[in-house]
Amino acid sequence: MYRTFGTATLRDKGYDGASLADLSAATGLAKSSLYHSFPGGKEEIALHVLQHLDAKLARALFEPLRSKRPPARKLAAMLATIDEHYDGGRAASLLGRLGASAERLAFRRALGHAFGVWLDAVEALCLEAGLPSAVARARAEDLVVRLEGELVVAAGTGDPAVFARTLGALRRSLLAPPTDD
Amino acid sequence: MYRTFGTATLRDKGYDGASLADLSAATGLAKSSLYHSFPGGKEEIALHVLQHLDAKLARALFEPLRSKRPPARKLAAMLATIDEHYDGGRAASLLGRLGASAERLAFRRALGHAFGVWLDAVEALCLEAGLPSAVARARAEDLVVRLEGELVVAAGTGDPAVFARTLGALRRSLLAPPTDD
């Protein structure tokens, strides 16, 4: 079950950009050794990495919800986790990168599930804060959309600084009473 | 100067995923013919496509600003153009895709410029609507972030429908008086 990684390689280079040689170098295992653990080759490796992220997301996002702190605190904790995970906007999104290769139906299910986990966690937080059901879902979508978009724009403009601004905006607005939404 | 395209191929498959064979098929030109026009190979082709998009963005986004219609109308026109360009959320973002290969410094400049053009156009619209300078820039960033993020999430979840919701939200909120922002 291994140094499950290759995660950073796939995140940074994308599915097509990451070669087996890259993954071999990153894991310290020869290519043929990778095939021993993952007979399906690169696709199976990527899938494994995705499922690993899925589990990590579930842990990182749902765990904080179980405490008895007020929703605003939980949101802050959630955003701090996200900030760390994405290295303040400098790291790319694995979900975004692999989503680019989402024609591969092997990835569709896994990606859909991972995004679902994320959206469900944020939605649950919104509901706990007393927002109506429809608003909660829309707010959750908005959070995920803005974070993923932020990473795209940060990479495109070379400026990761705006990531912090978006995190701040989300912290202030996500749980606000519904008005214009 | 050619069927400048290959655009769709690069947008759909990404830089690493699009082979010269793909680009050859898409343009109808033999690979060696592509090298005649673009001695720098795939990288030069991608750069050319990026610059073409840059020009298209400038045309599509700044042109509407020149009319005498009220800002809200201009915004609606801008969003309609964007909706069409991204096929209602079904088409990927070329900027996002090539941004994934932004380590290539050849792309950094071009990407930064294209995003700058887009941001400037939206900022100009916000300023025209009377928003303070800092708010205008932040709103512009927010629009671009949300649209790029929307495309990532649409691809990842397989659901392009939320794109329309985000366009609607932007139409209603982009030029609103500054409050919580």
Place this chain on the structure above:
DNA sequence: GTCTATAATAGGATAGAC
């Protein structure tokens, strides 16, 4: 400017020794 042909290399994948 466009083509066919071909070179050179990198990529994904397998065989078989240890």
Place this chain on the structure above:
DNA sequence: GTCTATCCTATTATAGAC
């Protein structure tokens, strides 16, 4: 389970005819 060696194909790129 890990390695070296190898295979085959795809990929980038060039040469040279038309």
